[in-house]
Amino acid sequence: RRRRPRAKAPFGFTAIEPQPAGTDELDVPDGFSWHAIIAWGDPLFRGTPRFDVDRQSASAQRRQFGYNCDYVGLLPTRNPHRAVLVVNHEYTNDNLMFEGYTGPDSLTDDQLEIIQAAHGMSVVEVRRRNGTSGWTYVQGARLNRRIHTGTRFTFDGPGAGSDLLRTSADPDGTSSLGTLNNCAGGTTPWGTVLSGEENFNQYFVEPGTGTAEQTAAWERYGIAGSTGRGWERIDPRFDLGQEPNEANRLGWVVEIDPLDPHSTPVKHTAMGRFKHEGANVTVDDDGSVVAYMGDDERFDYMYKFVSHRRYRKGNSWRARRHNKQLLSSGDLYVARFTGDGAQDRVNDGTGEWIPLVVDNRSKVPGMNVEEVLVHTRLAADKVGPTKMDRPEDVEVNPVNGRVYAALTNNSRRTAAEIDEANPRPDNRHGHVLEITPTRGEHVRSTFSWKLVLIAGDPDDPGTYFNGYDRSEVSSISCPDNVAFDGEGNLWIATDGNALGDADGMYLMPLEGREKGHLQRFLSVPAYAECCGPLITFDQRSVLAAIQHPGESDAATYASPASLFPYKGDPCPRPGVVEVRPDRRKRTRD
Ligand code: FEO
């Protein structure tokens, strides 16, 4: 019916049809196969117990792969058949993990400890037999590491040591335990991984006894009343009545060094505190390091960080030590987008980065630098940035140097609230925004921008596929994470398809004859979200995180909606899959 799509290299494929959201199947194009590299509960160390859903323990979970995978990074090593996989574990589906779950009150203390241990991150070495075989993980490898709520982090940057970070366990405000709700992330040019602490609000009880300032901040960050998680029952730091500053110790960008399993991971206060989706770094010609970041909430903002010090090339120990401090000191900005009008029939215009912190000094009236960095949302509110439709992953295209931001959706935007960068009321399907820095320099404070995708059913004339014929493209809803292949094509993973179809992964070329020709590459199992995504460094495979398979209101431990990855367990196990072209059947255009 539709003309055969002609994808650019490296993945020539025929777009797959959508599948209903409840279909418990992982679908990839003809000529491709998938396998799970690792899934929830897989043992990471020598002697770690194998996964057994009916015999879980916190001590085992601290040594096993965690739950709901989000960000996926793959770092090459000197050996081309060995690499390091780094994965975020954003949150847990407690109702699918434990038999007899009826709500947070039904959880035992042991189960709450297991749940905490299933959050965080995993670092896992992977290997392959040769250049055409798939990756498998290596139990007991030297670099394997689990980061969980017991892992110690240090704060650095101008906010470290602030009164706002001090607790009874940490009277200096310089270190904290754990990282939570890690959503997207990015791999830096110096081989570390950045990870965003997103919806940390859900773990805290708000006691109603805070000062006016505390209460205003808690409200702006979505902390209200009871958690629904029950963590305060085993760990009083999650009760803000007892530790009012504990919530200020989450909501940061964290940096971990996967190549040094004994390193202490860092929370970078210079990059501000909000519901961090992630952070992606690029290096300007002058060596300045620029990070782009989204704050994933309806009507929240996009941010940019510019390092004070310059990137040092090379992989030497000295260069890495220098580069690992680049995100400790820099200037922080928030974005304002101005449209140039609808007459040109394109959603585009110009924009500027409004300074919040410059030279470690506040640019926000009435707030000092510590307040700006800890309460960044409140600071940004004062300088007039553009309220966006849930800014998620923001990433620089390494081929064309432009920046791409997934704006997932915003069903609460009214017709009176639309602007050219967020052009639809009741935006249920989201869009993708492209930023072109002035003169290609990311340090500059101005840019131009354009929406390259307005998602939805392509039969809807309100959708837009970068000018491509809408009759030739796949439907797409709720772009959430973005990635690029070696030719600069945009890959998009979705979360929350509002068309009734499964979430998945899509390829959309950004240049040439196929520009805007969006094609569905993957559909995830029942009620999962597609995360990652990652085109591996050798352009030979696609990695995807299958997050929250089986997450539907009706699903329980006893009747799960998904059994992904279909290895005989009675429950779904979120995990990371690799998709590769079949060697013989590979389709070429
Ligand atoms: Fe964890 Fe913004 O999705």
Ligand code: CA
């Ligand atoms: Ca326009």
Ligand code: CA
């Ligand atoms: Ca997400």
Ligand code: CA
């Ligand atoms: Ca990404």
